[in-house]
Structures are given as structure tokens and as C-alpha cells.
Amino acid sequence: MPSTGLRERKKNTRYKSIVHKAEKLFLDKGLDHVQMQDVADAEGIGIATLFRYFPKKDKLIVAVAVANLEKNIGAFRELAGSDHSAYERLENVLDYLTKDDHVQPNNGVKFREAFESYASFAKSPLQDIQDYIDTQKEISKIFMRIIDDGRVDGSIRTDIPVKETLITIINAYGTFGNNIALKSPISYLEDDVTPRKQQRILKEMLLSYIRS
Incomplete structure (x- = not known):
């Protein structure tokens, strides 16, 4: 069973990857035209998994801005x-x-x-x-x-x-x-x-x- 530290590192890697994919989509399509499903598809995860990281689109947008x-x-x-x-x-x-x-x-x-x-x-x-x-x-x-x-x-x-x-x-x-x-x-x-x-x-x- 993975250690807590390993799980946190994987979570952090996933978080950064989602933010990176979201930024590219936002740049390509515009903030208003990107749906959360688009981000989930680009990352290759289910929408439920994406919502565990970012329950709302605005939280994802701000995360990209901070990064x-x-x-x-x-x-x-x-x-x-x-x-x-x-x-x-x-x-x-x-x-x-x-x-x-x-x-x-x-x-x-x-x-x-x-x-x-x-x-x-x-x-x-x-x-x-x-x-x-x-x-x-x-x-x-x-x-x-x-x-x-x-x-x-x-x-x-x-x-x-x-x-x-x-x-x-x-x-x-x-x-x-x-x-x-x-x-x-x-x-x-x-x-x-x-x-x-x-x-x-x-x-x-x-x-x-x-x-x-």
C-alpha cells in the first residue's frame, strides 16, 4: 500500500498536470468557452476525479493564475x-x-x-x-x-x-x-x-x- 508521502506526491503531480492542461485549454479556447469536462478529457481522468481537485471552474482558473x-x-x-x-x-x-x-x-x-x-x-x-x-x-x-x-x-x-x-x-x-x-x-x-x-x-x- 503506498505511503502517505507517496500519495501526496502523486496528488501534487496530478494537481500540477491538471493546471498545466487547463492553462493550455484556456489559452486555446478562452476562459469562458472551456468546460470542466474538456479539462478532464485533456488530463485523461473522469469528471468526478477532477472535481475532487477543483469543485468549481473558478477555483481552477485561479489556480492556473497563481501558477x-x-x-x-x-x-x-x-x-x-x-x-x-x-x-x-x-x-x-x-x-x-x-x-x-x-x-x-x-x-x-x-x-x-x-x-x-x-x-x-x-x-x-x-x-x-x-x-x-x-x-x-x-x-x-x-x-x-x-x-x-x-x-x-x-x-x-x-x-x-x-x-x-x-x-x-x-x-x-x-x-x-x-x-x-x-x-x-x-x-x-x-x-x-x-x-x-x-x-x-x-x-x-x-x-x-x-x-x-
């Missing part, structure tokens, strides 16, 4: 904990937020955009949405290290509300990068005003404001 965010936590920790100055670390974070998205928006960008739109139009808060919020807070705490170190190494201005400014910069740059990446197939007014150039200009504007 989507968590994929970046390791990279954020590495960037925030590097030996570079706080200013250089912030610049590296901004580069990471839009890495390669000017060529082809990745699935993480696409899903986050779809999820946040879905959540904003929900008639009531999605079940387990606090898990998503808590994951965002965890990421924010990682960035707080850059703030603290910036006060010490003098690479970031101290005459501005540093915490609020840093969070605003990261949110604004990430949102802008995601937006233009998703709209890249649409023609722009000027052929030479590429998404990549817009990103570079915005990054320079934001960084120049906080540079000591």
Missing part, C-alpha cells in the same frame, strides 16, 4: 538578490518583465491579461482570489529588497516616496509591455514606432526619474 505568477518568483529573487546596485537591479527587472515579448507575447502574458479581464467582470470575487493576491504580495516583498538596498548604496533617489515609486514603475512598465506585445499584430500609425522602441523610451523615462 502563472509563481513561475517568475525564482527569477525575481535572483534579480533582486544580485550584487549589482539597486538601480541596476531595477533596470534588470524591467528588462525581464518584457523579455522577448516584443517578438511574440508569451503564454504567461496572454493568460494574465485574460484572467485579469475575466476577474474584473465577475459578478462577485472569484473563489480563492486571495491566493492570487497573496502571490502578488510575495512578489512585491521581493522587490522591497531593491528599495532597502537603494537607500544604502545611494543609487536611487531618497527625496521621493521610494516604495510607491518603485511599485508604480514596475506595474506601469509591465502593463505597458504586456499591452503592446499583445497588440503587436495591429498596425501602428508609424511603421518605425515599433513596440521595442516604445519600451526602450518608457524604460529610460522611468529610470531617469529615480536615478540618484
